[in-house]
Amino acid sequence: MALNDSQTRLPLYLQISELLQREIAAGHWLTGERLPTESQLAQDLGVAVGTLRKALSKLESDGLLERRQGSGTYVTKPPEGGAIYQFFRLELLKGGGLPTAKTLSVEPIKNPEIARIFGHGNADRTLWRIRRLRFLSREPIASEEIWIDGRHADELTPDGMHESLYMHYRTAFNFWITHVSDEVSCQAAPDWACDNLKLPHDSVCGWAARRSWANNGQIEEFSNTWFDPAVCRYVARWS
Numbered sequence: 636m637a638l639n640d641s642q643t644r645l646p647l648y649l650q651i652s653e654l655l656q657r658e659i660a661a662g663h664w665l666t667g668e669r670l671p672t673e674s675q676l677a678q679d680l681g682v683a684v685g686t687l688r689k690a691l692s693k694l695e696s697d698g699l700l701e702r703r704q705g706s707g708t709y710v711t712k713p714p715e716g717g718a719i720y721q722f723f724r725l726e727l728l729k730g731g732g733l734p735t736a737k738t739l740s741v742e743p744i745k746n747p748e749i750a751r752i753f754g755h756g757n758a759d760r761t762l763w764r765i766r767r768l769r770f771l772s773r774e775p776i777a778s779e780e781i782w783i784d785g786r787h788a789d790e791l792t793p794d795g796m797h798e799s800l801y802m803h804y805r806t807a808f809n810f811w812i813t814h815v816s817d818e819v820s821c822q823a824a825p826d827w828a829c830d831n832l833k834l835p836h837d838s839v840c841g842w843a844a845r846r847s848w849a850n851n852g853q854i855e856e857f858s859n860t861w862f863d864p865a866v867c868r869y870v871a872r873w874s
Contacts, residue, residue, distance in 0.1 A: 780859045816848075
């Protein structure tokens with residue numbers, strides 16, 4: 636079943652709250668620092684003041700911001716996880732950036748090598764292969780190839796996938812990702828990935844292979860991501 640645009644995309648205020656979280660994590664605003672005024676910040680982000688206030692209220696309830704009457708909005712602490720894109724590790728070279736995604740294709744495929752990663756004992760079963768183009772602040776930065784077990788759905792289509800796959804897993808498949816393991820290196824990207832990033836074939840890109848465990852203790856997702864190091868970088872932070 637196809638979902639409409641409002642179902643597949645995050646509400647604008649959530650997009651803005653995610654962007655602000657990533658900007659804080661990138662060090663654009665430090666703990667104790669005051670954010671620009673609401674009118675200035677709304678103008679900079681190209682949104683209505685009401686939308687910005689809704690985003691700020693969410694971040695305040697999450698404990699990241701403090702709004703002081705007559706003084707302004709201050710950063711109280713850096714993000715510690717819990718955001719929709721908490722496992723998304725790519726940032727623009729200048730830091731941060733609003734993550735969005737476009738699903739390019741969804742296909743049922745048998746791939747014994749990938750199937751063995753899931754460890755269910757049946758390497759011949761059908762998997763769903765999802766290919767996506769990732770953006771940061773509307774700039775294409777990465778091509779993704781994501782694999783999930785075919786048992787989760789009888790049918791999947793690009794227009795039926797939520798922009799946030801982790802949200803889709805929670806709402807449609809009844810599991811959620813609890814932790815991930817990434818292997819990061821460089822390799823020549825496949826032709827389809829280069830085409831979507833407008834790079835010459837065989838371009839060497841940053842590459843991350845990810846295993847994602849769900850709340851059931853099993854690996855429920857495996858992915859390969861090829862990212863353009865000229866525009867973005869892989870970042871992991873610990874506190």
